[in-house]
Amino acid sequence: MWLAVLAASLGAAAAGRVLGKAVTAALVVVVPFALWALAIHGLFFPEGRTVLAAFGPARVTAEGLAYAGGIVLRTAALVVVMLAFSTWVEVPVLRAALVRRGVPAQLGYVLSTALGLASTVAERLERIREAQEARGLVVRQSLPGRIVAARLQVVPLVLQLVDEAGERAPALEARGQALPGRRTSYVDEPDSRAQRALRWVLAVASLAVVVSVMVPAVAGVLGGGR
Amino acid sequence: MSHQLTVDAPRRSPLRTFLTILGVAAVVATYAFLIVSEPADVVNGPSASSALVALVGFGLAMVLLFAGILPTLPTTTLALIPVALVLNIVLGQFVGSTLVPIYLDSIGTVLVGYLAGPSAGATTGLLSNLVWSFFNPSVLPFAAGAAAIGALAGLSARLGIVRRFYLVPIAGLVTGFVAAAIAAPIAVIVFGGTATGATGAIIALFRAAGEGLVQSVTTGAFTSDLPDKLVTFSVAAALAYALPRRSTQRFEFVRRYRVLAGAKRTGEPADSKAAPAA
Numbered sequence: 396m397w398l399a400v401l402a403a404s405l406g407a408a409a410a411g412r413v414l415g416k417a418v419t420a421a422l423v424v425v426v427p428f429a430l431w432a433l434a435i436h437g438l439f440f441p442e443g444r445t446v447l448a449a450f451g452p453a454r455v456t457a458e459g460l461a462y463a464g465g466i467v468l469r470t471a472a473l474v475v476v477m478l479a480f481s482t483w484v485e486v487p488v489l490r491a492a493l494v495r496r497g498v499p500a501q502l503g504y505v506l507s508t509a510l511g512l513a514s515t516v517a518e519r520l521e522r523i524r525e526a527q528e529a530r531g532l533v534v535r536q537s538l539p540g541r542i543v544a545a546r547l548q549v550v551p552l553v554l555q556l557v558d559e560a561g562e563r564a565p566a567l568e569a570r571g572q573a574l575p576g577r578r579t580s581y582v583d584e585p586d587s588r589a590q591r592a593l594r595w596v597l598a599v600a601s602l603a604v605v606v607s608v609m610v611p612a613v614a615g616v617l618g619g620g621r
Numbered sequence: 622m623s624h625q626l627t628v629d630a631p632r633r634s635p636l637r638t639f640l641t642i643l644g645v646a647a648v649v650a651t652y653a654f655l656i657v658s659e660p661a662d663v664v665n666g667p668s669a670s671s672a673l674v675a676l677v678g679f680g681l682a683m684v685l686l687f688a689g690i691l692p693t694l695p696t697t698t699l700a701l702i703p704v705a706l707v708l709n710i711v712l713g714q715f716v717g718s719t720l721v722p723i724y725l726d727s728i729g730t731v732l733v734g735y736l737a738g739p740s741a742g743a744t745t746g747l748l749s750n751l752v753w754s755f756f757n758p759s760v761l762p763f764a765a766g767a768a769a770i771g772a773l774a775g776l777s778a779r780l781g782i783v784r785r786f787y788l789v790p791i792a793g794l795v796t797g798f799v800a801a802a803i804a805a806p807i808a809v810i811v812f813g814g815t816a817t818g819a820t821g822a823i824i825a826l827f828r829a830a831g832e833g834l835v836q837s838v839t840t841g842a843f844t845s846d847l848p849d850k851l852v853t854f855s856v857a858a859a860l861a862y863a864l865p866r867r868s869t870q871r872f873e874f875v876r877r878y879r880v881l882a883g884a885k886r887t888g889e890p891a892d893s894k895a896a897p898a899a
Contacts, residue, residue: 420756424757424758432813435816463813465813466812466813470759470812477754481754481755498687499692501699502687502748505703505748505752506748506751506752510752513707513711549712550863554865556708557704557868558865558868560700560701561697564696564871567700608673609673609674609677611670612671
């Protein structure tokens with residue numbers, strides 16, 4: 396089942412022409428997770444019965460491997476679905492779509508600003524490092540040396556960012572960020588009747604799945620608890 | 622539509638307070654369910670229904686808290702939140718994959734909690750995980766823990782703990798305890814007790830000693846969250862004191878509850894020169 400989800404989301408990513416980006420981003424997340432899952436559950440699974448190989452305290456068991464495989468597959472499905480969305484989506488369009496559906500405008504502001512800032516901050520950190528190195532900063536191997544170096548780079552960054560945020564606040568205020576009421580957007584979201592219908596179908600279907608799984612689970616716990 | 626240009630942000634209304642309470646209730650209910658239904662037998666594979674309950678419950682709580690809190694935040698706070706999110710991510714990567722079992726991925730959240738109060742801190746925690754999940758979706762299920770961290774940071778600032786900075790590490794430890802207690806069941810149920818980095822190594826160690834999965838993950842969560850939050854709270858307090866007063870006193874929360882020491886007395890030399898590195 397998880398393989399089907401994986402295939403479907405990869406297909407969607409391919410249709411959205413972001414397959415490469417989505418796969419790269421997903422591999423960055425999934426590969427370390429899979430390695431650790433193998434290390435934890437593949438080697439050490441005291442409940443396992445079928446021992447395939449043993450090295451001292453580490454025993455490779457069939458049950459452990461199956462468990463790790465299941466977890467990794469499930470996580471990979473979750474990760475790929477979400478990354479296929481986040482690599483495909485254009486943040487301004489997402490923001491317009493959210494605002495049009497009555498989501499507080501603040502959420503759109505925070506999302507788009509944070510995603511925009513993330514790319515500039517890395518660049519700015521680089522510039523601060525260069526400036527500090529020009530002033531004679533040498534990153535030493537020792538732990539205190541690293542802490543000093545981190546402090547010299549992080550404190551200016553934080554000061555700069557917080558100060559900028561303080562300056563942005565009056566500007567936002569002057570543009571009526573805090574006012575209630577309708578927002579107009581420069582960006583229009585592409586939409587069609589078919590898409591709208593499909594969305595409703597999918598929403599109802601997922602709601603049905605969630606309810607059909609959750610109700611017995613919750614009822615079971617409540618019944619068992621008493 | 623006769624708005625004044627300087628109209629205040631819509632502050633708390635009964636409906637919004639109700640939504641916030643409902644959101645907190647959703648977190649508590651989901652958590653209680655996860656504890657009660659904690660899988661005793663991991664051998665049968667990961668249980669999908671508990672994971673779904675966890676995701677749906679915490680997702681619902683997230684929506685309710687956003688609807689309840691976001692519109693009430695003043696603009697100064699709102700402008701700070703994206704900065705905090707980026708700090709979380711950048712500083713978290715700064716420490717990155719060292720073999721110390723700490724992640725330091727909530728310094729920005731704690732800083733907002735200190736400067737703007739519990740509800741702003743909780744929102745920042747939620748948003749941080751939401752934005753981070755654009756790059757790494759596996760952090761999204763831990764949003765409830767991040768919200769609790771922000772809220773507790775704000776609460777400790779309000780109680781004057783940041784003013785008496787010798788208490789900050791203790792507040793950090795308490796928060797670490799709560800964060801670990803929230804994160805451990807999620808780590809077991811959603812990710813089958815798999816963690817990367819040093820926390821994963823601790824889990825593997827306890828599993829090698831024959832401990833149960835829930836036991837090992839809980840131990841791993843506590844050994845990494847307690848020192849992590851201790852360091853995070855201390856670093857965030859140091860940053861708050863390093864900021865120029867012009868920046869910190871902009872926040873009504875800081876002024877009203879006198880969060881930072883030395884805010885009342887003027888002309889303190891240490892304060893005006895607090896940022897020599899800038």
